[in-house]
Amino acid sequence: WDEPVIFELSTPGERGVFVTPIEPGVRDAVGDVVAALPAGLRRATPPALPELGQMRVLKHYLRLSQENLGADLNVDIGQGTCTMKYSPKINDQLIGTPQLTAMHPLQDPADAQGVLEIVWSLERMLAEISGMDQVSLHTQGGSAAIWANIAMIRAYHEANGEGEQRREVITTIFSHPSNAAAAKAAGYEVITIFPDAEGYPDLAALKAALSPRTAAIMVTNPEDTGIYNPAIKQWVDAAHEVGALAAYDQANANGILGITRARDAGFDVCHFNLHKTFSTPHACGGPGAGANAVSAALAPFLPGPRVVREVAADGAVRFDLRDTDARSIGSVAPFHGVIPNIVRAYSWIMALGAEGLLAAAEIAVLNNNYLLAKVLEIPGASAPYAAGRRRIEQVRYSWQELFEDTGISSEEIGIRMTDFGMHYWTSHHPYVVPQPFTLEPTESYSKAEIDEYVAVLAEVAREARETPEVVRTAPHNQTVHHTHHDDLDDPERWAITWRAYQRKYFGAGTPASAAEPAETAA
Amino acid sequence: WDEPVIFELSTPGERGVFVTPIEPGVRDAVGDVVAALPAGLRRATPPALPELGQMRVLKHYLRLSQENLGADLNVDIGQGTCTMKYSPKINDQLIGTPQLTAMHPLQDPADAQGVLEIVWSLERMLAEISGMDQVSLHTQGGSAAIWANIAMIRAYHEANGEGEQRREVITTIFSHPSNAAAAKAAGYEVITIFPDAEGYPDLAALKAALSPRTAAIMVTNPEDTGIYNPAIKQWVDAAHEVGALAAYDQANANGILGITRARDAGFDVCHFNLHKTFSTPHACGGPGAGANAVSAALAPFLPGPRVVREVAADGAVRFDLRDTDARSIGSVAPFHGVIPNIVRAYSWIMALGAEGLLAAAEIAVLNNNYLLAKVLEIPGASAPYAAGRRRIEQVRYSWQELFEDTGISSEEIGIRMTDFGMHYWTSHHPYVVPQPFTLEPTESYSKAEIDEYVAVLAEVAREARETPEVVRTAPHNQTVHHTHHDDLDDPERWAITWRAYQRKYFGAGTPASAAEPAETAA
């Protein structure tokens, strides 16, 4: 499809959907409420939204959808760190009922027993999976959960009178950048530890950085390299020794479900991404869902409201909502979290059980190590760090050798991959590994699919050596062609909305007829 | 996508979905029921169905879906006679409730009041739209409804003792071929009337064909040419004069809703296609839904069971099911018809009302005449018959002139159209019009979309003159390439199933590894 921007499809007078009419009885009683608006409060000109018939709106967005490559359609292992696993369709079907979609969060809890039971049960299951005591499901994504982690840590130290003293947070370079960013947003100084010569998190460097000023360590494990930190308990112990808390980013938990648990390593707080490990769909970038799990010591600081289970004298079970006390960090989001994803994650766990979660982890790790063996057979590809060791659920690879040989970058390879219907993520903060690419096959892809993905990687690497122009000028087979992204970093030329584009490129109010900038850019 | 046939994706041991286990209590009570099967009744070798994980099955079919061009995605006006209108998404959403999907047809009618009311109401609305007395919604498609028409006509004449005498059915060449075919299947001789010099149905020819042997005339109006037969009442009157019945194929009713009605022209029986005129989706070729509407005289012959509305003494309304009497043609299909489509059609009418149906018809006719004007501007295109007259809702055009100039056939043009994301139907039984193409824009497409379609037609016509090889070697931009359809008419080479393909091309049981036929084709 060569589908225009929706504003270009507008025809005056077309309607997409009607609003129900105001009843004559209401109109008679209230008069013309718009005319009666106070001066200046009635909008002078209608918003310049497009006008389209319903079928054309549908067609437009269906075509756009076909220009998108969901995990349901491709072998989505090129988006390492993202755990692109299968989101079972039955879970989407189950949540579609009005008994969930049409629930208001302030209804009588007696009318919400089903959803409350699911929230409560998922909290308990995640407590068991992490070894922690209490769980909150309020946040909408992993980074929001990281924020909740640091907000609780901050409140904890303040409650202990150490708020002013502990002003530093320590993380590692292969932990998700939001750990550093959220700590900064919460007012902390951030110290970043780099790996040792072997590629493992550097325990000595950590110990050197720790001090009574340390509020917390915030680390991912396994890191985005797929390397499990064998000294993780020593890390936690070292933090505890200086009175700091240990926060565990479990975004990469997919390979260790049922194998090892956060609390067993001594962590005080951790979070999961339900949209990674627990299969809820990624939705083009959210909503995801975060789960914060904490030890008993941190439980009073959890956000509220809390779902509680009460057993009456006659054995009747009832779920209710309870406010938190003054130590809580309060509200981190509206109401109770991303309910559709909470029900999906609950359903996913209930489809697998303990044995199934363990199998999922083991197959994810098997797939990853199988993939590792295959990728290392491609000339020019390597897996830096921890040479010869196994990895958990993903590997950060490098095309450095291929780049040196051919000048073709990892980003160019990624763009060329799209021509084969494959997704390959080119954003790998931080760029510590040169020419990086990160693959995470999860448990969802068959051997045949993994083989197919590797075959395409190998083919593009071959092209890089034999016909580099083909790679360099990609994409060749997409709905859009090579895009001039340098426009997007220039305030004079960037266009973040259609109206800004019209104004900057064509002069305000002039309709678009070509994509060349006007001489008189505002 | 270059998606294999699903059998090629099989991996032994993979599972797509589990069946619920048989309870231990059941197993204990009944023993091994499979082992206990009588000799010869236990299947010796399992069916060779493929074995795939759930996500791979989903991915396979989603990819196939993207290789299909639904009306939701294209400007589907090239499928003339098919009335490819918008099927509102709200209607799909409304029917998805278990209150409809999980209803069994033999439940207590008291538990089925909603669905019965909808069936009854739709029957009444279609009675009003056609002017007829009674309606049945039992059939699954237009041709099945045609069968019901002729079955009722047959029963009617038999009930009147004229079954043996009336052995002929008269139709026109531009009526749908199923009228001829169903009449033949019902045991009748079929007489086909060709148009007069002007392209109108030939009344004189009809009168010559009518006789006491005539059981019925079965005609479409407007015909597939888009021409409304101005003498339609005279046709019906002439039939009645010889004691024959008049059956009206209203597949092409979309342009005359609220304008003129079957009964007003004297017809005894007619049918609608709910999947054409009343917006239910075409579903790759069904299920559609047929509606048979009849005069009071034919009502006793309608298929059963019938939905009835009863008003109790206290005014309470109740819907119930009633068996038909001995004159009925009996059952024509299981139970009550294609319920999902009945509810969709009901919803569509209720979204529009009388004013909306009339507007739909008028806009469909406006669109068609606008399109006609545009198409006739393309050199090489013509609209045979009824020169200079307006058409109703579609037009059968001809590329004869272009063909004579260039040697490019209508079929080749159609295949080339697909490269532009446009659908264009190449099957136009009967091939009376040379190099035919039939366009029906319905009321659903905007002027801009119609303009776009015509622009592509004009472009391909230009290519036919200037770069005919491009047209002749199309498709150039599809997921599959020029296919050797001559294989499909050769019993030695046709392969109607994967197992037959394996046997014929590779020898039984040998897995496929190439698409060349084996020397030893069975």
Add this chain to the structure above:
Amino acid sequence: MNQPFTHPYLPNTAPDVKQAMLDATGAASVAEFYADVPDELRLSRPLDLPAPFPAEQDLARHVRGLLAKNRSTEDRLSFLGHGTYQHYVPAVVDEVINRSEFLTAYAGEPYEDHGRFQALFQYQSLMAELLAMDVVNVPTYDGYQATATGLAMAGRITGRRRVLVASDVLPAKYSKVADFVRVHLDLEHVPTVNGTADAAAIAARLGADVAAVWFETPSATGAVETALRAISDLAHEAGAIVVVGTDPIGYGVLTPPAEQGADIVTGDIQSLGLHQWYGGAHGGFIAVADDPTFIMEMPSRLFGLATTDVPGEVGFGDVAYERTSFAQREEGKEWVGTAAALWGIAAGVYLALMGPQGMADLGELLLARPRYAQQRLAAIPGVVLADGALHLREFTVNVAGAGLTAEGVVEALRREGIEPGVVVGEHTLLVCVTELTSQADIDRLAASLAGLATAADASTTPVTTATILEEQNALVSDAVLPLAPELTQEQNA
């Protein structure tokens, strides 16, 4: 309602566009386009239809309000079968058939609608494996039509008229088939014995004028025909064709008819991934060997695999299109039209998900749980099984001995939220048990029925075994069916 009238479904009601289009045609008004419609045929008033709901939210509220009056088999405990069955539909099936691309496409060509051709070719192929036959059609309307056409094919191939009906047939199906073929064929029902075909009686009636022997397995009572091979051999000796009507749900464990001598195997696919839809979701299949004699008599479309210009690539298209009424009008075989393609895609997805092991597991369950239900119900004093046949999914019980009528049982149990089965005789109830009917559900039915039997105990006269057997034998010809009384009439015709 709104002036000028506009609507979200009708983009060109937008006044400016409408006028521009009129101008382009040179017409002053839309009325000009209707010049060929005589004034006397014009409707001079608005259609008399209910006031509409142009706002989608109002429409939704209206229709949801109507449907909310229904109580489904999720609200009731249902043992109803009799042609429409309650099976589990995996979510992936619904996901696929609700894709806009499949739902709203129609008669596309092999190129831009490659997906439809492949999906339906795969449906044919998957069914072919289940049925162990080489040729399966693109679905026709339903199992009724499939069997009717299968018999008509047998008539055309043999040039004979007589059809021996060997099994008990659903009355409505019998009605449809009888009216469909009666110009060409004469149906003769051969009464069943103990639920299944009477081999001796059939042998006695076979002759050179018999076009076909028609089996239903499972039959209208859920009985599996066990003598199919033996009777097929006899039929073939007489030059007759064996036509089977079946539900393919059991062939993960049961030997398919093709391996027992059947020539034309027909049936319904509703069980394979389609919801019940109040009986509104059926599709029919016709399967034959890869033999042009049979194939050329099939009216339906047949999608075939073909090579393309690219080596190794496969494409699809219509096999032997010239058979069809599209090509031949009345000279084609019956007719072909919009039928049930999407349901075929659904059945294909279902079989792909189930795989051989899923179909084996399900087949076993559909033997085991009904057997358990038979045991539980027959343990109730006065309740007996109506026959001793092997049953898949459905069976009949006679409640006369408990002093009950079938109608009475239904009426009483409906008050408890149970649909105990379909009344198929004064004292006979057809009970259906699927993977959605748990052991606990069966136990609940048994307990409720036992309660009724006890209640009825004191006040009734005993019923002899003779009356029970009599009713059983009369099952088909005297069926007391709520919705299909045509049977008597048709069978006597």
Add this chain to the structure above:
Amino acid sequence: MNQPFTHPYLPNTAPDVKQAMLDATGAASVAEFYADVPDELRLSRPLDLPAPFPAEQDLARHVRGLLAKNRSTEDRLSFLGHGTYQHYVPAVVDEVINRSEFLTAYAGEPYEDHGRFQALFQYQSLMAELLAMDVVNVPTYDGYQATATGLAMAGRITGRRRVLVASDVLPAKYSKVADFVRVHLDLEHVPTVNGTADAAAIAARLGADVAAVWFETPSATGAVETALRAISDLAHEAGAIVVVGTDPIGYGVLTPPAEQGADIVTGDIQSLGLHQWYGGAHGGFIAVADDPTFIMEMPSRLFGLATTDVPGEVGFGDVAYERTSFAQREEGKEWVGTAAALWGIAAGVYLALMGPQGMADLGELLLARPRYAQQRLAAIPGVVLADGALHLREFTVNVAGAGLTAEGVVEALRREGIEPGVVVGEHTLLVCVTELTSQADIDRLAASLAGLATAADASTTPVTTATILEEQNALVSDAVLPLAPELTQEQNA
């Protein structure tokens, strides 16, 4: 359960494949891959989780059984708002966001995920028209976060700490914002007068240390701020930034804040095409002018339009990516991560369907029906409106004069299947009326409440106007909210 363990979600549990893959890695067993996990950290037992439902039909029955315990706002007559609203969601919105391609994609690139970039660029653009601002972000989590970030931006831009809170704020939102910004900003609530901002009091508190004046419009009580322009001018004179939290649902008829002086407009998109989802479907927007000073302080992704190698074609990509935490870690602006993209697509589809006329019609309705409800409720003896402000969609009533408490009203009306509103004071109820609340629904509420008032009449002491006004003014600081008591604590901090 099954031995060896296999599962439909785990294709490589198929035993032969699993072994082949192990062989390819040279590992004897999966355990080898965990060599780096110390034994002391290994879980030596299975996880203690409930028994699962591996068969999809059993899982579906289990989860549906749980959800069937819910009674939704389709089963109850709901006047609940307070941050989550009951609006009609057109079917096309759900169709689009449930497309597998959108639902299951993630962080795709501008090429293979062109559709996502365009859909979100369009969302930004459609919101921009509604808000009359040139820059809108890819959605952040929710309106709480959006406003918190908007205030933090104002702090970073001005280098000041004081924030004047001009309007009544939802307590939970206040809690979130306060905890989020407290390291950087000090919030000061300026009590409202008659439901809206007290211009004089704000003017008195403005100074060179004020980073921002924060408005909510509609406010926590549904009051529309009418003096935004005047106070904005004052704020700007003091060098402060005007930050607005809003719900954009009314801007088909109401003047958007940007045209009244707002610099940073933030809010929630749940009203624009998202179901209520028990409060689980929110997304936040931040809108600013096309000014790098503001844009470079935004943490979220911003999708922009760009030219491509093909003349006339437009492509998309990230604007000023180097701002973000993805690029800069702790040196970025706050952080960016998975937030609410799909909800943004939904809101875009919603606005495209509604168009200018739909939004105008809806805006009018959301003024008219609540006004009608105010009239009906205020006509009940003893029930008074808590303020005289202009209200959109929500308003508060005080029931003290009728001898009732707000909790008492809720408790009594729930017994009739009505959720009459949210308790926001001992005698104050927040009532929400939308396009899904018909005149008849409002009449029903009024009748029920009138019935209660009558019942209470005899047994209560009269309440003076003074107490009513007192409660009204205490609405925010003393809120008796069932779920968000943090407010008091935070505001007093």
